Amino acid sequence: MRIGLLTEGGYPYVSGDARLWCDRLVRGLGQHEFDVYALSRSQHQEDEGWIPLPPNVRRVRTAPMWTAEDDAVVLGRRARRRFTECFGELAAVLSGASGGVVPKGSAGGEPVAAKGFAEGASTPEADRFANALYGLAELARETGGLVGALRSETAVRTLERACRAPGAHRAAREARVPDLLAVTAHLERALRPLSLDWYEGDGLGAVDLCHAASGGTAALPGLLARHFTGVPLLVTEYGVRLRTHYLTAPDAPPAVRSLLAAFHGRLAAEAYARAEIVTAGNAHARRWQERCGADREKLRTVYPGMDARPFAEVGESPEGADPDTLVWVGRVEPAKDLVSLLHAFAEIRNRQPKTRLRIVGAPAGSEGTAYLGHCRALAAQLFPDEADGPHATGDNPVSFEEIGGPELPAPADAYASGAVTVLSSVVEGFPISLVEAMLCGRVTVSTDVGAVVEVIGGTGLVVPPRNPRALAQACVALLRDPARRARLGAAARARALELFTVEQNIDAFHGIYLEIVSRAPIRRVVLDEAGAPLPFAVPAEDHVPIRWAAPSPSLVVRGGPGWATAGPVRATSAVPAPEGAR
Helix, strand or coil: CEEEEEEECECCECCCECHHHHHHHHHHCCCCEEEEEEEECCHHHHHHCECCCCCCEEEEEEEECCCCCCCCCCCCHHHHHHHHHHHHHHHHHHHCCCCCCCCCCCHHHCCCCCCCCCCCCCCCHHHHHHHHHHHHHHHHHHHCCCHHHHHCHHHHHHHHHHHHCCCCCHHHHCCCHHHHHHHHHHHHHHCHHHHCCCCCCCCHHHCCEEEECCCHHHHHHHHHHHHHHCCCEEEEECCCHHHHHHHCCCCCCHHHHHHHHHHHHHHHHHHHHHCCEEEECCHHHHHHHHHCCCCHHHEEECCCCECCHHHHHHHCCHHHCCCCEEEEECCECHHHCHHHHHHHHHHHHHHCCCCEEEEECCECHHHHHHHHHHHHHHHHHHCCCECCCCCCCCECCEEEECCCCCCCCCHHHHHHCCCEEEECCCCCCCCHHHHHHHHCCCEEEEECCCCHHHHHCCCCEEECCCCHHHHHHHHHHHHCCHHHHHHHHHHHHHHHHHHCEHHHHHHHHHHHHHHHHHHCCCCCCCECCCCCECCCCCCHHHHCCCCCCCCCCCCCHHHCCHHHHCCCCCCCCCCCCCCCCC
16 A cells, blocks of 8 residues: 655654654554655754665655745746635635625626635635635646745735725734735645646546645645645544644734634634544544534544553563652643642652652743743752752752763653652643553552543542642652552553553554555556556456445355355446357
């Protein structure tokens, strides 16, 4: 099987998102070929280079999302008119306008429907968006690109007319010129895949299926490959891209947030609608996908695969943990709410004076560095250095460390140093640190955010976020009960090995690949060197108009096989008789 793996800011770049699971997937499915189509996010990411690629990666094609040279395409009069119609319809959907946008000079002042648009005022908004999107894609394919057109004054004026049209949302009507320029620039970046040459027979048109490693812009090439060549699409989201967009740029003007939220929402809904299967990394992400328009029958949950081998030694010998030590592992940033953890630890020390807290992790960016400094100052204020006697050196019960030092050379060593692992986040997706702790056989105390409850099951304690007292009570309960810690730790390790390993992740995607190809095979005509159709190039069963993945009927006629219950299957085309046959 030949798979087109679509990424944005991820695999195969060294600093890419979802780099690990994509690399494990490609290496785990060595019997299949992969063509990687990657959109890069920055010059720095491209300068860092790629990770080593396995031999089953046939080729890698990249395109920058952070910059784009003007394609120097000059649109003719008809092409400009089509662009205005398609982009105007797209803008009308985003702004909530009731009809198409009237280009200047159109006869009668009536909205002009773009080429291929469904007629009638009752067309659903999703269809209007899809028609506009694919209309732009077809125009880009015919003209060689739309980078210049999407940057042009025509695009800005078309968006402005849509925002001023009857029925537009209030936020769109209040858009000012800087807002319109910001939205147009964002749309130009998001729609750059329309101008790529990835969709011909030697590109995505030659693969058996497209697998988008995330939603949003990464799925757009898969949508276009499906539109132009019929290649089926699989969308995987371990973090819902639409949710990420909602949480970013909270200080942007209302008009910008409204229009861009509408665009990303429509794009997500279109990807969910056209994909054969949509996979989520957990039930939390799956609920987001359903809320954003995904069909429940298409949804599958495939947990991220963790490599259990580095944690095997610690997990098999849990007795080496310090019974008076709590461990926190992760990236240091405000969303992790270490302030609440420190206040909870102050109450824990009142009840269990010998307890220590190890905070293990590096800061995430400049914001994380500032937050780490604030947490260090708070720890020094809450816990002055303590000494056993007048001549001993004081010691703070809270330590801030990073993995890679002499005491903690690997993540497993961090989890091994404590009896209880704590997670205090207020925002969390899939809690990788909890899974690592579970693989180490450690009991956990976590806040009820994201997919925490789904991951933990009944193998740990869960408390409300931003509640230091509840967090302290749960930790004290486990610190005082070694037998309970042992039972929950063993159950946590068994659960992690069953659900969250690389092997289960690879097996799940392998089954999904086979399911998609069996339900939506590509009908290709294979040509020989002379350009004529090659006989027997495609197996005969590929032409049988049934779904092999469909369950066979339970009723059997006269003891015959299940397929005998259906009517006769007609050949799709007549087979010519050999020469000389009578």
